[in-house]
Every structure is written in C-alpha cells, then in structure tokens.
Amino acid sequence: MSRKWDAREAGREVARNVIQKLKTPPNFFLLFSTIHYEKHGGFEEFLAGVWDVLPKGTPLIGGTVAGFMNNYGCYTRGCTAIAVSYPDMDVAIGIGKNTRKNPKKAAKTISNSALKLQDHSNHENNFMFCVLPGGTVPQLFGIGRKKVMKSGIAGKLSLSLLDQSIKLVQTGPGREEEVFDELAKNLKDWSIIGGSSMDDLIQSRCYQFLDNSIHTSDIVSIAIMSDLKSEIITKYGLKKTGIKMNITKKGLRDCVICEIDGKPATKEFLDRINWPEDYLDDRLYTKTFYYPLGYEYKGVLRPQIIGAFLGDYIACGYSIKTDKIEILSASGESLLNAMKECSDEIIKLHPKVVLGVSCATQLETLGSGIFQAYNNIENCFKDIPFVVGFYAGEESYSPKSPPKQLYDSFNLSCLY
Numbered sequence: 001m002s003r004k005w006d007a008r009e010a011g012r013e014v015a016r017n018v019i020q021k022l023k024t025p026p027n028f029f030l031l032f033s034t035i036h037y038e039k040h041g042g043f044e045e046f047l048a049g050v051w052d053v054l055p056k057g058t059p060l061i062g063g064t065v066a067g068f069m070n071n072y073g074c075y076t077r078g079c080t081a082i083a084v085s086y087p088d089m090d091v092a093i094g095i096g097k098n099t100r101k102n103p104k105k106a107a108k109t110i111s112n113s114a115l116k117l118q119d120h121s122n123h124e125n126n127f128m129f130c131v132l133p134g135g136t137v138p139q140l141f142g143i144g145r146k147k148v149m150k151s152g153i154a155g156k157l158s159l160s161l162l163d164q165s166i167k168l169v170q171t172g173p174g175r176e177e178e179v180f181d182e183l184a185k186n187l188k189d190w191s192i193i194g195g196s197s198m199d200d201l202i203q204s205r206c207y208q209f210l211d212n213s214i215h216t217s218d219i220v221s222i223a224i225m226s227d228l229k230s231e232i233i234t235k236y237g238l239k240k241t242g243i244k245m246n247i248t249k250k251g252l253r254d255c256v257i258c259e260i261d262g263k264p265a266t267k268e269f270l271d272r273i274n275w276p277e278d279y280l281d282d283r284l285y286t287k288t289f290y291y292p293l294g295y296e297y298k299g300v301l302r303p304q305i306i307g308a309f310l311g312d313y314i315a316c317g318y319s320i321k322t323d324k325i326e327i328l329s330a331s332g333e334s335l336l337n338a339m340k341e342c343s344d345e346i347i348k349l350h351p352k353v354v355l356g357v358s359c360a361t362q363l364e365t366l367g368s369g370i371f372q373a374y375n376n377i378e379n380c381f382k383d384i385p386f387v388v389g390f391y392a393g394e395e396s397y398s399p400k401s402p403p404k405q406l407y408d409s410f411n412l413s414c415l416y
Helices: 007-019 035-039 043-053 103-120 152-169 176-186 265-272 284-290 332-347 361-381
Strands: 028-033 060-064 067-070 073-075 079-084 089-096 125-133 191-197 208-210 213-215 219-226 230-236 238-251 256-260 293-297 300-304 306-310 313-316 324-330 353-359 386-391 394-398 401-406 409-415
Touching: 007 028, 007 043, 007 079, 028 035, 028 043, 028 219, 028 386, 035 043, 043 213, 060 125, 060 191, 060 219, 067 079, 067 361, 073 361, 079 353, 079 386, 089 103, 103 125, 103 176, 103 219, 125 176, 125 208, 125 230, 125 409, 176 191, 176 394, 176 401, 191 230, 191 353, 191 386, 191 409, 208 219, 230 332, 230 394, 230 401, 238 265, 256 265, 265 313, 284 324, 284 361, 300 401, 332 361, 332 409, 353 361, 353 394, 361 386, 394 409
Parallel strands: 028 060, 125 191, 353 386
Antiparallel strands: 028 079, 060 208, 067 073, 067 386, 089 219, 125 219, 191 394, 208 213, 230 409, 238 256, 238 324, 256 313, 293 300, 293 324, 306 313, 353 409, 394 401
C-alpha cells in the first residue's frame, strides 16, 4: 500500500512494496485507490508511477473505492495493491465498454475473453474478479445533483431526465445486475465476484483501471484458470423488522418505487417507519443506511440501499423483482458480527489469498467501529495476504448461488 499524497510517488511505492515481496514476476496485479489522486497529480500519473516499477506486460486491473482494508489497517485515503505469483495459473484480462448503455454486450465481451482462456488452459478451476462502473448521481438540467427532492413535480421530471442521462452520458444507475445476469448465462461453471467502483461516497464519478488505461464507464475483469479452488462467502448484518410493504407501481426498469399500497412511496415509507416529514432533507439518505429495503428472490436476501428520494418516488440501485418488500435494520454490532462470521468461515479453507467486496455505506455506518472489524479480520488471516475494498455495490455468482447484486453485504472470496 501507499499513503503518499503525490499520485506518481504513490504509484511507484505501492508497486515497489508488492514486487519486492515476490520471488518471481506476478501473474497479475490488482490495484485499488481512493479518489484523492484525481486532484494530486491525476490517475494518469498514478498509473505511470505503477508502471515505472511493475514488469511490462503484467496483467493489471482495478479501480477507485471509498476505502480499503488490508494486512496493514483500514484506510479512506491512499492506494493498495495485491499481486499473485504462482506457477500453475493462466490469466486473461478483459474489458466491456459502455456498460450503462449496453450491459449485455459488455458482459458478453468479458465472457468471451474468459472462455477463450478456458479453451487454451490446461487447468480446470476457474475464477473471475471484476470492477464495474458504480451508480452515480447525475447532474440533471435545471435540478442539479441531489439525493433528496421534496417537490413531486421535480421528482417526476428527474425520473425522465435520469433515463436520458443513462442513455446519453452514461451517468445514473450502473446496471451491474444486468451485467451479472448475462455473465451467469455465459459462464455457468465460473465463480465470479465484483465490486462497483466509486468515489468518496459522493457518487459523482468513478474510475476503472486496465493495464495503463483509465476508464469511467467500463467493466474490467481478470479471469483466472489454475489448480487452485475458489470460494465466495456472503454475510449480512441485517435483521427483518416485520414492516412489510406492497409495491403497486414502479418505474425506470423497476429501479424506482413510485407507489406503496397505492400511495406516494416516499410519504408511505416515512409513515411506516414512523419518521416525520421533517426528516426529508439531505441527511435522510444517510439515515436509511441503517434501514435498507429488502426482499427474497430465488432463495437469496437482496438488500436495497435507498439511492435517492425523488419527490414522491424512492430510487433504488437495481431492479426490484417482487412487489413485496420489507424494511430491514442494521446496527454496528450486527455488521461487525457478519464480518467476523464471514472471516471465520473462509479461514477454514486455508486460503492462499483473500479478496473482499464490502458495501461502502458500512464505512459511515460503523464509523470508528471499522477498526474493530479490521482487528477481527487481521487476527483471523494473520500472514495471509488480503484486500477488502469498500464499493458502491457488491456482485457475485457461482454455480452454487444465483447471480446477484447486493448492498449492505460483506463478501469474501479466496483461492485455496
């Protein structure tokens, strides 16, 4: 890792710190950064610094995260990298462009790169890690960039503008769910985990890295064939409250709740959770971190962090596939327990390397409690290299579990 402020110096240091620990050149290099280098030299300089040190031709992918946890601690500023050198391994990197405009095409492109690798590899076990463009709050003409709008008229107008924003300038929802639905069709026997890149929880931009290039709206992936097995474990620190609601009208590809039991969704949500309308301000968004919406689909609990209140409408990060939802609750203790349970399960596999994908909202929900989470994980893994990124969304698929996009979850994957 590096905590240097200057982008190029940080890139050099993070690459140097990784490479000097390897006896042979790496098979691949995963690179994660907070948004700060955007204004401290820029990401072009950041990657240039990495390639000042990294052996030419090393497969590299990565992107921006709200924060990260590794063997040294938990941070919301800096960069971290993890590299693997292993003799019985083949890898291929891929990129699916314009993910918001055409998520199926983007998924098919990276699927093809993985299948091509599979055709030419002598190894049987497969695993894929992806970094996707996360959802952003667009700058809407005449409205600006807002997560809470009180006006019903503004809410209706923003819904129309949001749809156009996705198509024309690729801002708004990341459409990660559609990507993973397609990946599951094309790569049925693969285990795949991904995280949605983001900034420092403002959700105005995000970046993805591929070799020495920088992207803002593309999915990047690394496919791995080896003699190592893989596993993905997901845990939630969420409890059901028993407060159930029936959605009677949706919008924007079923990502927006327009009506609950025939009434305006925002007011009905506030009534059900016993919050006064005075709560309807820019801080309401953060209060909902503790009370996500959720439903079960194909046997999997799917939490929904509320993305915005658009007048009478509630905007969510991905499509809601049922009409019945429930308000869930989270506490610092429940989130910490979920992280510990996940770590305790994966350590039983004796992993060689661990990659984690966690919801960025947990940084704000846990506050300083995140260091307790780190202590639990570090005590569990000790000398096993691990990196956990805090993302705008968490995605996974395996032959044992359907494709899913999640929020407020903690996911660990490993090679063992």
